[in-house]
Amino acid sequence: MGRKVALSFSGGKDSCLALYYLQQQRIDVCCLLTTVWKESLATVAHDEKRERIMRQAERLGIPIHFVETDFGTYTDDFVFYLNELKWHYGIDGAAFGDIYLEGHREWGEQVAAAASIEAMYPLWSEQRDVSGLLHQFVSLGFHAEVIKADVDKLPDKWVGRRIDGSFVKDIMMYKDVCPMGESGEYHTYVYDGPIFRTESARR
Template sequence: MTRPAVMSWSSGKDCTLALHRARQEGALDVVALLSTFNETASRVAIHGTRRAVARAQARALGLPLIEVDLPAPCSNADYEARIGAASLRLKEQGVRDWIFGDLFLEDIRQYREGNLAAQGLSGHFPLWGADTRLLAQEMLDLGLDARIATLDPRLVPRELCGSRYDWAFLDQLPPGVDPCGERGEFHTVVANGPGFAAPLNLRQGETVERSGFVYTDFDLLPSVRQ
């Protein structure tokens, strides 16, 4: 018997593949996505994805999107309080399992599992420990269409922001940069991938630098914005 689960949704490639894997494995029934947003900018935390784009992704995947707004700046205490409140509401609805797209950073996994365990919840990591070069290959083989939404210019050339996530991009990464950007070298926004009923029509906007990171804005074309 499958158990209901929520997918932690960053809007990027790793959570897209993790959702696909979880659905294939079949032990969990993903009933919703959950994203955190900077409440001032109305964008997905870290990735900088517009709220409208995240909502469009959820519609394409046929899942409701739970939106958790975070203050800016956001302390660990603020984050844990707001995520904890969302977790409690989900638990009351019978959802005790969370899925994450984390790959290999042990401290992040321990942090997540500790917070979940405190509420009697469980975490699942479908991509954990996999060779990230092979994960990149799998994503591209599945037809995943992702764009580089933000990057750390100390590690990745700033002119690559806004690029399509493909082998041409991967071949330009400096030595030592993880091909999935797991150490924060870059983050993506997905326009299409496994489970999407239809691709998103994204329009690329300006590229700016803020707080030491480079961001490229992606918006929905006006005809599909909601």
């Protein structure tokens, strides 16, 4: 029997590249799981509109489920939904787009274990190798834009920039910034790439 997993999905480059890796391994990503704040319904960390994430899921051809949560119940809410997805889809794993931060991995393993499923990290790499993931993201034909930036680390004018060769060259100049934004230096929205089944409306 093949693997069936739910993917923690933000709509950004990490989760989209993770989806690509999983599909290349012939792992059945049977659903996406996105956390949104109860008050605003914007996505956690990215502050993206729920409608834009739904549009991505439609173009991916994968069902999406939203976890409405807040700071106090975040972990419990995530575990609850993993158990719901296990019952509904028969998932045996939860995949995450984290790359090298051990604290993030520990949390994912914790919530997966609470739902009696396996945590999977298709992008997991050494910190020194992370620039290769960004180069690969661009070379595979993904198209994304910066939707949020930490102004203490990057210029606010970077919001709206496309993730392309020029972006890769520029961000490598910042020695205290992870090229993939692993510590929240910037967040992205992916609007095209090899994982999408239908064309983007963006030109």
